Each structure stands twice: as C-alpha cells, then as structure tokens.
Amino acid sequence: MxxxxxxxxxxxxxxxxxxxxxxxxxxxxxxxxxxxxxxxxLAPEGRMKAVARAWRAQAAREGHLSNYSRTERGTP
Missing domain, CATH: 2.20.28 (Rubrerythrin, domain 2)
Known part of the structure; x- marks a missing residue:
C-alpha cells in the first residue's frame, strides 16, 4: 500500500x-x-533508506506485513 x-x-x-x-x-x-x-x-535522493525505514515502521504499527520480505515476517 x-x-x-x-x-x-x-x-x-x-x-x-x-x-x-x-x-x-x-x-x-x-x-x-x-x-x-x-x-x-518525492524523497530526496540518498534519503530513500531512511524513508523506507519510516514507511516500514508505520506499516508494522498498522499490521501491514506485506511490505516485508519472508525473513522479516518470520515466515519460512
């Protein structure tokens, strides 16, 4: 999302x-x-890692695990 x-x-x-x-x-x-x-x-170039980290943190707080890889979700 x-x-x-x-x-x-x-x-x-x-x-x-x-x-x-x-x-x-x-x-x-x-x-x-x-x-x-x-x-x-758009986020300035070079800040994308920080922006992606913030988006992932918000997604995790809201329970949206689709933004994470299998290893990050704990799914084998």
Missing amino acids: PLFTFLCPDCRKAFEELVAADVVPPCPGCGGTAAQKQLAR
Whole structure:
C-alpha cells in the first residue's frame, strides 16, 4: 500500500496515511470524510533508506506485513 498525503477541506489539516489507492481515510483532526489526496513530494535522493525505514515502521504499527520480505515476517 502506498503512502498518501491528504488535506481535509473542513479543518485544513494535512496528514499522511498508508492506505489503498481507492480509500479516503477520515481526518484525524475533525473526523471529516471529505479529505482530498494531495500531490506529495518525492524523497530526496540518498534519503530513500531512511524513508523506507519510516514507511516500514508505520506499516508494522498498522499490521501491514506485506511490505516485508519472508525473513522479516518470520515466515519460512
């Protein structure tokens, strides 16, 4: 699942979520359901390892193990 940046038109809060492409998450600020996908900046070259580590940590917190290899998941 990709990491998307959203902007809530109700409270103007910007937030990132790791969701499927067709999912629009509720706003963590006001709970509104009209968040709009925003064009996100790409990570600068050379920082991709740190960015990937952050994405994997978020995926692990949310229980999305599909971003990990078999050895990282503990699956034989």
